[in-house]
Amino acid sequence: MPSLIITETLTQTRHFNMEQDDRRGNKNLGKNFICRLQCMFSHSTSESRLSLEDTQQWSQSLERLLESKYGLATFRTFLKSEFSDENIEFWLTCEEYKKIKSSFRMSSKAKKIYEQFIKAEAPKEINIDYYTREQIKRAVKTPTLQCFDDAQKIVYGLMERDSYPRFLRSDIYRSLLESLAADAIKG
Numbered sequence: 453m454p455s456l457i458i459t460e461t462l463t464q465t466r467h468f469n470m471e472q473d474d475r476r477g478n479k480n481l482g483k484n485f486i487c488r489l490q491c492m493f494s495h496s497t498s499e500s501r502l503s504l505e506d507t508q509q510w511s512q513s514l515e516r517l518l519e520s521k522y523g524l525a526t527f528r529t530f531l532k533s534e535f536s537d538e539n540i541e542f543w544l545t546c547e548e549y550k551k552i553k554s555s556f557r558m559s560s561k562a563k564k565i566y567e568q569f570i571k572a573e574a575p576k577e578i579n580i581d582y583y584t585r586e587q588i589k590r591a592v593k594t595p596t597l598q599c600f601d602d603a604q605k606i607v608y609g610l611m612e613r614d615s616y617p618r619f620l621r622s623d624i625y626r627s628l629l630e631s632l633a634a635d636a637i638k639g
């Protein structure tokens with residue numbers, strides 16, 4: 453019995469130490485993330501570097517967040533950390549799809565999007581209603597640039613109501629804001 457108590461105490465102590473390490477790590481989370489973001493876009497000019505003002509504007513709307521290259525990258529990272537990035541991936545894929553000029557490429561890409569996101573049991577199946585899924589299934593046979601619009605609107609609404617508010621409360625976003633605010637104070 454005493455060895456059980458000692459084992460439980462050691463386990464609790466290790467768990468507590470990991471929580472302390474996590475809290476210490478959170479202080480650096482924003483700084484580390486800023487470095488990663490700026491490395492991703494290192495070809496950018498100094499005018500387009502990540503700023504506190506821009507980062508604060510991400511909280512105004514999902515649209516504002518997605519318009520920012522840093523905002524989009526941060527949001528995608530957050531969603532991947534939650535294993536829920538299928539919606540943003542679908543939305544971005546649809547945005548790219550709308551730029552297609554060739555009818556052959558459009559047909560090929562529409563089928564790929566259907567297989568990857570729309571089809572029941574697809575690898576990155578998005579959460580849409582049966583009617584929309586069936587409508588797209590028919591539309592993909594003779595695709596247009598608008599054949600995914602209804603699903604894209606549904607997914608955008610889901611992100612706006614669910615993922616986006618969670619992102620604004622996330623450690624990633626809050627740490628990023630704190631780090632940028634601290635840098636702004638330092639000058």
